Amino acid sequence: MTTGLIFACAGAILFTMGVAGVMLLDHLLRRILAFNLMGSGVFLVLVGLAQRAGNPDPVPQAMVITGIVVAVAATALALALARRLFTLSGGYTLPETPDD
Amino acid sequence: MTDPLAWLILLPLFWATGAFLLGPGRGARLAIAGVAVQLWLAFALAAKVGAGGTAPAGSAASMGTAIKHAIGGWGAPLGIDLAADGLTAVMLLLTQGVALPLLLFARGYFAGDSAAVRYFWPLTGFLLAGFNALFLAADLFNLYVTLELVGLAAVGMVAMSGTAAQIAAALRYLFATLIGSGMYLLGVALIYGAYGTVSIVTLTPLVNADAPTAVKIAGGLMLLGLMLKTALFPFHYWLPPAHGGAPAPVSALLSALVVKASFYLILRLWTGPFAPLADAVAWLPALLGSAAILWGSWQAIRAVRLKMLVAWSTVAQLGYLFLIFPLLGADGLALQAGGMQVVAHGLAKAAMFAAVGVLIHVTGRDAVADVAGAASRMPVTLFAFGLAGVTLMGLPPSGGFLAKWLLIEAALAQGQWWMVAVILSGGLLAAVYVFRVLRQAFLLVPNERRHRFAKSAPLLEWMAFALAAASVLVGLRGMEIVRLLGAVA
Numbered sequence: 001m002t003t004g005l006i007f008a009c010a011g012a013i014l015f016t017m018g019v020a021g022v023m024l025l026d027h028l029l030r031r032i033l034a035f036n037l038m039g040s041g042v043f044l045v046l047v048g049l050a051q052r053a054g055n056p057d058p059v060p061q062a063m064v065i066t067g068i069v070v071a072v073a074a075t076a077l078a079l080a081l082a083r084r085l086f087t088l089s090g091g092y093t094l095p096e097t098p099d100d
Numbered sequence: 101m102t103d104p105l106a107w108l109i110l111l112p113l114f115w116a117t118g119a120f121l122l123g124p125g126r127g128a129r130l131a132i133a134g135v136a137v138q139l140w141l142a143f144a145l146a147a148k149v150g151a152g153g154t155a156p157a158g159s160a161a162s163m164g165t166a167i168k169h170a171i172g173g174w175g176a177p178l179g180i181d182l183a184a185d186g187l188t189a190v191m192l193l194l195t196q197g198v199a200l201p202l203l204l205f206a207r208g209y210f211a212g213d214s215a216a217v218r219y220f221w222p223l224t225g226f227l228l229a230g231f232n233a234l235f236l237a238a239d240l241f242n243l244y245v246t247l248e249l250v251g252l253a254a255v256g257m258v259a260m261s262g263t264a265a266q267i268a269a270a271l272r273y274l275f276a277t278l279i280g281s282g283m284y285l286l287g288v289a290l291i292y293g294a295y296g297t298v299s300i301v302t303l304t305p306l307v308n309a310d311a312p313t314a315v316k317i318a319g320g321l322m323l324l325g326l327m328l329k330t331a332l333f334p335f336h337y338w339l340p341p342a343h344g345g346a347p348a349p350v351s352a353l354l355s356a357l358v359v360k361a362s363f364y365l366i367l368r369l370w371t372g373p374f375a376p377l378a379d380a381v382a383w384l385p386a387l388l389g390s391a392a393i394l395w396g397s398w399q400a401i402r403a404v405r406l407k408m409l410v411a412w413s414t415v416a417q418l419g420y421l422f423l424i425f426p427l428l429g430a431d432g433l434a435l436q437a438g439g440m441q442v443v444a445h446g447l448a449k450a451a452m453f454a455a456v457g458v459l460i461h462v463t464g465r466d467a468v469a470d471v472a473g474a475a476s477r478m479p480v481t482l483f484a485f486g487l488a489g490v491t492l493m494g495l496p497p498s499g500g501f502l503a504k505w506l507l508i509e510a511a512l513a514q515g516q517w518w519m520v521a522v523i524l525s526g527g528l529l530a531a532v533y534v535f536r537v538l539r540q541a542f543l544l545v546p547n548e549r550r551h552r553f554a555k556s557a558p559l560l561e562w563m564a565f566a567l568a569a570a571s572v573l574v575g576l577r578g579m580e581i582v583r584l585l586g587a588v589a
Contacts, residue, residue, distance in 0.1 A: 008293070015286055022275050031275060038282045042289055049293025059178075060292055063241050067285065070248045074278055077252055081259055081271050088264040095268055 007048025015041030028082040028092045032075060039071040104141040104148075105169040105182045108192065108232040111138055116225020127221040128207045135203055135228070139196040146189040150584050168238070181299070183238035186585045187439065191235045191364055194443050198356050198450045198567070199228055205454050205563035206349035209461070219260055220350070227253035227353065234361050240288045240298040243365060244281060251277040251329070254358045257350045258342045269341040276328055276338040280362070283325030290318035303373040311377055319374045323381075326369075329362035332385065332422055333392030336415045340399075344411035348457025351407060355414045356450040360442050363421050367438060370425065382426040389422030390522045397529030401536065405466045406456045409533055410449070416526065417445045417492060420507065423519060427510040432586060437506035439585045440578060444499030447571035448491035454564035455485040462556045468537055472544035477553050480561040482541050487568035489534030491575075494527045499574035 014037055021034025043064045050060040086092055115134035119127030149167060166185035175181060203224065210217040230249030237243045255277065259270035292298055294315050295306050307315060331339040343351050370378050396416030403409040420441050427434035458481045459474060460466050475482050491500035504523055511519040574581070
């Protein structure tokens, strides 16, 4: 097993854990952290798989940097919304969906 | 300087920033002027694409010979390429065409409460920039970035009114959209690992030649993520609260355009690089789409609140889009049906949310029961609602009729009778929920003690009417759209 493949497999496991976290956890901060775990998993796959014959490939690294910027923006938005929800409802969990 | 491709993305970014600095009053005027110029640019681009001759729509060649632009003179892979073909041109026209009347509507709708809508104009600008960049993107990674831009701007708009219920809906929507684009990005990573490129044009022959298991997994992940973002049944759970709770102009933008962005991406991938992998799973989206039509319509019939009714109708109408996947044959009928349905539903749903916005504004309540007797006070609004309903039901001569006609023709050509049954019963169910509202408005006498009608604004009513009329009249101009869908430059 090459190092690249190990990175990719670790990334896939992190991604799966992240998705499960976003879907199954209740606490909003944990869900936001799980989303970041998900993102890191994808970045590991991207960088890990792209090592060709030991030489790093610059294109996926540029993609990862862009991806990190997007993830930071999404995290900031999620945190702002979570704080707002906390001031309005006093809790960090989403209310049950109304039926209608 | 005169290349419409780059300006379609730059212009909304400029006016969004300007609108943020200027505040809602002058920002609104700037935004409307900006979208008017964008509409003109989209027409210019469509004329250019349409003049280039035709090829089978969505075929591998159509992306390869499209109008291209390398941003800043840097080509792929280090730079970013933009590309436009017929499908792109139709989507761009629809986006600017729906946005312009909606922004005029929003200016009247939000007049007066400036605190809540401070962010409407800048967010709309960023949303439109995201759309235009998405439709013009020529590589998978760029599509990911634009998809996130659209998603984050849309979440911001859902949260705009700032109540606890809206913030919760926005967060639920945010998590759904982040999981969806995360899956998409993992797919992109696997594809880059397999082929060392993300350009759609370069990928198509590579996937055709040899598709290892990793690419099949990537295709599945991307499709799943995008179906979640398009709110296909059973991933629709986030849509009704997000679309049904937002202010009317926001709901209209979300329902008419945002969900179509990820559908466009599915269509682009399905008819492009993933065409050889897609045949095996084509029935899954079609079955889920049928379920969406029936379940969404049923929920719309049951809905107590007006905006929920319209939001559930979106779930149902999105189902039609997914019926086309097993039918995508050589004749291009199904693709035309899909494109037509996107255009017709975009216009009709924008009109319906706008009309419902006026009804709620005037009656002061968001319940189907409370529109009783509204017909005599707001004939134009209800006419707009009815016309939009005609499109959703698929009655001639509307755009919805043309879409469903093409779809039925494609289904019959391949002997899929059950699909015809789903399409026709979907139309009947749509009639039930549309007439539920119209019956209240026209036949029932208002309970005067409960009803105090506010004055309605003519601008709002006529903008809703313009969108609804466009959704019907687009059926008469159907041939131009169908020809454009198959055009390459």
